[in-house]
Amino acid sequence: xxxxxxxxxxxxxxxxxxxxxxxxxxxxxxxxxxxxxxxxxxxxxxxxxxxxxxxxxxxxxxxxxxxxxxxxxxxxxxxxxxxxxxxxxxxxxxxxxxxxxxxxxxxxxxxxxxxxxxxxxxxxxxxxxxxxxxxxxxxxxxxxxxxxxxxxxxxxxxxxxxxxxxxxxxxxxxxxxxxxxxxxxxxxxxxxxxxxxxxxxxxxxxxxxxxxxxxxxxxxxxxxxxxxxxxxxxxxxxxxxxxxxx
Amino acid sequence: xxxxxxxxxxxxxxxxxxxxxxxxxxxxxxxxxxxxxxxxxxxxxxxxxxxxxxxxxxxxxxxxxxxxxxxxxxxxxxxxxxxxxxxxxxxxxxxxxxxxxxxxxxxxxxxxxxxxxxxxxxxxxxxxxxxxxxxxxxxxxxxxxxxxxxxxxxxxxxxxxxxxxxxxxxxxxxxxxxxxxxxxxxxxxxxxxxxxxxxxxxxxxxxxxxxxxxxxxxxxxxxxxxxxxxxxxxxxxxxxxxxxxx
DNA sequence: ACCAACTGTATATACCGTAAACACAACTGC
DNA sequence: GCAGTTGTGTTTACGGTATATACAGTTGGT
Numbered sequence: 001x002x003x004x005x006x007x008x009x010x011x012x013x014x015x016x017x018x019x020x021x022x023x024x025x026x027x028x029x030x031x032x033x034x035x036x037x038x039x040x041x042x043x044x045x046x047x048x049x050x051x052x053x054x055x056x057x058x059x060x061x062x063x064x065x066x067x068x069x070x071x072x073x074x075x076x077x078x079x080x081x082x083x084x085x086x087x088x089x090x091x092x093x094x095x096x097x098x099x100x101x102x103x104x105x106x107x108x109x110x111x112x113x114x115x116x117x118x119x120x121x122x123x124x125x126x127x128x129x130x131x132x133x134x135x136x137x138x139x140x141x142x143x144x145x146x147x148x149x150x151x152x153x154x155x156x157x158x159x160x161x162x163x164x165x166x167x168x169x170x171x172x173x174x175x176x177x178x179x180x181x182x183x184x185x186x187x188x189x190x191x192x193x194x195x196x197x198x199x200x201x202x203x204x205x206x207x208x209x210x211x212x213x214x215x216x217x218x219x220x221x222x223x224x225x226x227x228x229x230x231x232x233x234x235x236x237x238x239x240x241x242x243x244x245x246x
Numbered sequence: 247x248x249x250x251x252x253x254x255x256x257x258x259x260x261x262x263x264x265x266x267x268x269x270x271x272x273x274x275x276x277x278x279x280x281x282x283x284x285x286x287x288x289x290x291x292x293x294x295x296x297x298x299x300x301x302x303x304x305x306x307x308x309x310x311x312x313x314x315x316x317x318x319x320x321x322x323x324x325x326x327x328x329x330x331x332x333x334x335x336x337x338x339x340x341x342x343x344x345x346x347x348x349x350x351x352x353x354x355x356x357x358x359x360x361x362x363x364x365x366x367x368x369x370x371x372x373x374x375x376x377x378x379x380x381x382x383x384x385x386x387x388x389x390x391x392x393x394x395x396x397x398x399x400x401x402x403x404x405x406x407x408x409x410x411x412x413x414x415x416x417x418x419x420x421x422x423x424x425x426x427x428x429x430x431x432x433x434x435x436x437x438x439x440x441x442x443x444x445x446x447x448x449x450x451x452x453x454x455x456x457x458x459x460x461x462x463x464x465x466x467x468x469x470x471x472x473x474x475x476x477x478x479x480x481x482x483x484x485x486x487x488x489x490x491x492x
Numbered sequence: 493a494c495c496a497a498c499t500g501t502a503t504a505t506a507c508c509g510t511a512a513a514c515a516c517a518a519c520t521g522c
Numbered sequence: 523g524c525a526g527t528t529g530t531g532t533t534t535a536c537g538g539t540a541t542a543t544a545c546a547g548t549t550g551g552t
Contacts, residue, residue, distance in 0.1 A: 033549080
């Protein structure tokens with residue numbers, strides 16, 4: 001175990017962050033040619049995180065990949081927090097063109113959006129931890145995804161505030177799912193189930209509903225795709241909302 | 247900024263964790279009287295986390311609160327990961343008796359469960375980060391909440407696997423909500439909105455749906471309670487599922 | 493040519509979690 | 523009562539982390 005960053009405790013100038021994320025900073029003409037760029041650094045960090053997890057992303061390791069010292073990175077990035085923001089933007093940029101689905105079928109559109117979003121999280125499990133950091137600033141790519149979701153929701157005829165709420169619900173669904181998946185570990189899971197099963201059997205009276213549910217196979221691998229299940233529930237809920245307004 | 251723990255990279259014996267969480271370890275009779283106990287340590291850590299955030303919980307600070315050295319804690323707790331697990335159990339234990347709501351109204355029961363769960367997260371914002379750690383082991387208090395949720399869902403007549411899925415949806419809702427709330431910071435939020443607003447105005451063509459939604463006031467403080475809104479959607483979705491099965 | 497601006501490095505600080513070796517205290521068996 | 527064993531708390535040390543600061547080297551504009 002190493003130490004946990006207090007990623008959020010230094011003020012982190014939002015102006016600087018935004019300039020970085022939107023690529024809106026005039027680059028100088030005077031000094032030596034820079035070897036690196038915020039984007040190249042972020043890309044290297046992403047590669048590292050994809051391979052070894054977010055915790056493996058340290059200034060020193062990232063810098064090492066370029067053969068420069070850790071402090072060199074601070075010429076391009078104000079701090080690690082901002083680097084992570086850049087990483088998020090980088091992987092969010094990978095996503096395809098998010099222009100809506102052809103027809104006026106909002107359910108299909110929203111579903112497709114959620115699937116694509118889930119795919120990004122699946123490809124980069126560390127995204128979850130990276131965006132869980134407090135007070136992060138939205139960059140253009142995050143806004144792009146937000147925009148796409150809102151666009152997909154326009155045909156619902158819901159008000160703006162409600163569309164926003166539904167969007168939050170959808171991101172939440174995808175993120176929770178990603179959480180569960182990233183937590184999963186075949187071997188360890190089996191071990192856990194075994195041990196907890198024993199304990200539970202010994203205290204069955206304290207957990208009647210749980211005991212019954214387990215007996216009925218609630219925790220078997222199950223053919224249910226959690227994403228589709230969640231989407232179905234939420235979309236049905238939204239449909240009910242639309243119906244109720246008329 | 248300090249360093250980020252790789253909380254999960256040391257094996258962390260599940261047997262030991264479970265014994266700790268269930269309080270099933272025979273205590274010795276030989277040596278000197280211990281001054282501390284896993285529970286007292288966890289309680290102190292919770293207090294610290296409540297006051298200064300999860301990142302403020304370091305072995306050294308917790309130990310300092312008892313006037314002992316950091317290493318003393320390792321006599322009671324295998325490591326920091328396990329300490330955090332104990333913290334989670336501690337705050338989850340605070341929750342009231344979760345016995346279901348009287349009538350056969352499953353919606354009311356589930357709603358009440360979610361509200362209580364949300365209240366715990368609101369009281370201890372660090373819970374989110376604490377349970378986000380990978381591979382955590384469920385203790386009895388976590389099982390108690392799970393049991394209560396499953397019990398509340400029994401009157402729906404849904405299958406065990408589906409009840410489980412709905413449970414996951416509900417926890418997800420509460421957690422995402424907690425995330426949003428804990429991210430919120432009046433001052434900083436205003437600043438962010440201002441700066442991002444400028445940038446967005448300059449790129450309005452790239453984000454048409456978002457621009458429109460903002461114009462319609464989608465991001466105003468809004469009278470919508472996100473928890474109730476989310477619950478309404480999900481419960482309606484579940485109701486549709488029940489109806490569809492008949 | 494000079495100087496200002498810029499890049500990268502080396503060094504140092506202040507944390508973090510925790511392994512290892514140790515001194516002491518208290519109970520068990522004699 | 524005494525010895526031995528076992529558990530407690532401390533000290534020290536190690537390898538990590540982010541990053542502040544002071545410096546050396548490079549480059550372009552003047």
